[in-house]
Amino acid sequence: xxxxxxxxxxxxxxxxxxxxxxxxxxxxxxxxxxxxxxxxxxxxxxxxxxxxxxxxxxxxxxxxxxxxxxxxxxxxxxxxxxxxxxxxxxxxxxxxxxxxxxxxxxxxxxxxxxxxxxxxxxxxxxxxxxxxxxxxxxxxxxxxxxxxxxxxxxxxxxxxxxxxxxxxxxxxxxxxxxxxxxxxxxxxxxxxxxxxxxxxxxxxxxxxxxxxxxxxxxxxxxxxxxxxxxxxxxxxxxxxxxxxxxxxxxxxxxxxxxxxxxxxxxxxxxxxxxxxxxxxxxxxxxxxxxxxxxxxxxxxxxxxxxxxxxxxxxxxxxxxxxxxxxxxxxxxxxxxxxxxxxxxxxxxxxxxxxxxxxxxxxxxxxxxxxxxxxxxxxxxxxxxxxxxxxxxxxxxxxxxxxxxxxxxxxxxxxxxxxxxxxxxxxxx
Ligand SMILES: [Zn+2]
Numbered sequence: 275x276x277x278x279x280x281x282x283x284x285x286x287x288x289x290x291x292x293x294x295x296x297x298x299x300x301x302x303x304x305x306x307x308x309x310x311x312x313x314x315x316x317x318x319x320x321x322x323x324x325x326x327x328x329x330x331x332x333x334x335x336x337x338x339x340x341x342x343x344x345x346x347x348x349x350x351x352x353x354x355x356x357x358x359x360x361x362x363x364x365x366x367x368x369x370x371x372x373x374x375x376x377x378x379x380x381x382x383x384x385x386x387x388x389x390x391x392x393x394x395x396x397x398x399x400x401x402x403x404x405x406x407x408x409x410x411x412x413x414x415x416x417x418x419x420x421x422x423x424x425x426x427x428x429x430x431x432x433x434x435x436x437x438x439x440x441x442x443x444x445x446x447x448x449x450x451x452x453x454x455x456x457x458x459x460x461x462x463x464x465x466x467x468x469x470x471x472x473x474x475x476x477x478x479x480x481x482x483x484x485x486x487x488x489x490x491x492x493x494x495x496x497x498x499x500x501x502x503x504x505x506x507x508x509x510x511x512x513x514x515x516x517x518x519x520x521x522x523x524x525x526x527x528x529x530x531x532x533x534x535x536x537x538x539x540x541x542x543x544x545x546x547x548x549x550x551x552x553x554x555x556x557x558x559x560x561x562x563x564x565x566x567x568x569x570x571x572x573x574x575x576x577x578x579x580x581x582x583x584x585x586x587x588x589x590x591x592x593x594x595x596x597x598x599x600x601x602x603x604x605x606x607x608x609x610x611x612x613x614x615x616x617x618x619x620x621x622x623x624x625x626x627x628x629x630x631x632x633x634x635x636x637x638x639x640x641x642x643x644x645x646x647x648x649x650x651x652x653x654x655x656x657x658x659x660x661x662x663x664x665x666x667x668x669x670x671x672x673x674x675x676x677x678x679x680x681x682x683x684x685x686x687x688x689x690x691x692x693x694x695x696x697x698x699x700x701x702x
Contacts, residue, residue: 276692277301277312283322283653285643287619293322295649298691302645315687317653323623325357325388325650325688326604327630327639329449329527330424330503330575332596333359333390335381336374337366342580342670344381344390347600350578350669352387352695354600355652355685358631358639359388359578363395364425370395370406372414379416387695391636394418396437396448400426405436412444419635422449424503425550427485429455434489438498445635447499447525450489452510453551457481462591464537464552472540474590477552479507486510490517490524501633502526504577506551508561515570525633527575528562530606531597535559535675545586545593546675549579566625567616573629576603580671598669602662604654605681612656613682638691649692658684668701 278295285291285303292307293300328351334342342350344361351359361378363369369378375392382390394411398404400423411418421441428434428450437448458481463469465476486502490513493500505511505526517524531549536556539547547553565571579596586593607626611617617625631640641647661680664672688696695702 278692279307279309279312279314280317280322280653281314283317283320285322286623287321290318293643295689295692298649300643300645300647300649303643315653319655319657320686321619321654321656322643323355323619323652323654324627324641324643325639325652325690326355326626327634327636328356328359328576328578328600329420329573329630329634331359331361331578331600332364332580333361333378334365334580336377341582344378345385346668346670347578348382348385348387348390349701350600350667352688353668353685353701354602355604355654355688356600357388357650357688357690358391358636360391360393360420360634362424363393363422364400368395368399369393370398372407372410375411375416375418376414388690389639391634392416392418393420393422393449396421396423396428397433402426402428402430402433405433405440408437408440408446412446419444419446420449421446422451422503424449424451427451427453427455429485431488431492435492435496438493438496438500442496442498447501447633449501449503450485451503452482452485452489454481454484463540464554466537466555468537468540474540479509479554482507482551483509483513486513490514490522493524494520494522499523504529504532504551504575505562505571506532506554506558508558511561511565511570515565518570525572527573528566528571529577530574530599530603531675532562533559533566533610534606543590545588545590546597546673548590548593548595549597550595563610563616566611572633573625574603574607575630576600580669581673582671586673596673598667598671598674601667601669602674602676602681604685605683608656608683609681649689651689652685653687654683655686656683658682660684
């Protein structure tokens, strides 16, 4: 059985400890552990976290392998410290049947770099008209528990209600992309001062907030679970806070880019900043950080959205929406939440591993770093400083908003069930 000794890492940012991995599991934690026969990783000054879990990843396969595949996407995930990702359903064909989710699940097993949990579509073809085969997807080998039409909003209230009622039977959750379609027709960026000055179609905060308000009420009415994707406004935070104060089963995520970037960047007309939901104002960014710190927002999710060069390197209005995010997520969270004092590393473990695993009902991930647990682990050097160079990305796409920007921290090692997927910052 292979043995790896991680020596002197700060587990969840606490006192330095040794962690011994034997085979697929953590065998022991403590000080001065016996290293005989083990590969030793000297980890003084580094932080050891449970492997990160992403609730919101676009892997693009099947159908858009020019932008990403399950293999390249899971390689990017491993580099970013992730040991599990949820693959969104807006592929071609759409993941709205047991056959397609099983295909994605099987590709994930073959990739070997991180676990892939397929998300099933809520409606057939993401068209919002007819419920997809939710039960069949849940009963399939993929064992789908999270359903989402992400990229599109389930805007029909009756369909949303039925989906929430349906998933209750097997403890599933509907993850809503909250975007009222009529209020966002022709929208190109956040509606506000900057959109007015630039003359670009505005995307009002109320288009997000009105759907969230409706859906938390619907979830409460039918006694089901709803998860809100990529919260982007201060008003959305207020609604989720209110829903939680009522004791309703509502959870929410925020992306790294909404914790750092604002709509002021749209003044550059660089489509790399075009994203759905759009970058908002400084006040929104601050409200999102505070909500992630106080737990109103449960977790960080990347919304990793790879696009090929030709879909992003064009005029603003024609460009696709979305940013890659797996390989920079932890660094952005360190900069916005840890280095600002809003969250400690145990908090990062909670928001990027424990909570997302719990929301997705994902077994074997988001577990404590202790003996007997699966060795899904991420080792981070928080003192590292370096400029982001997309040329070095493991992702097939390069559409990062952070090119050339200095971000703190680097994942040095990632372990998936005891096997190193990343060693010294490089894919194993
Ligand atoms: Zn979305």
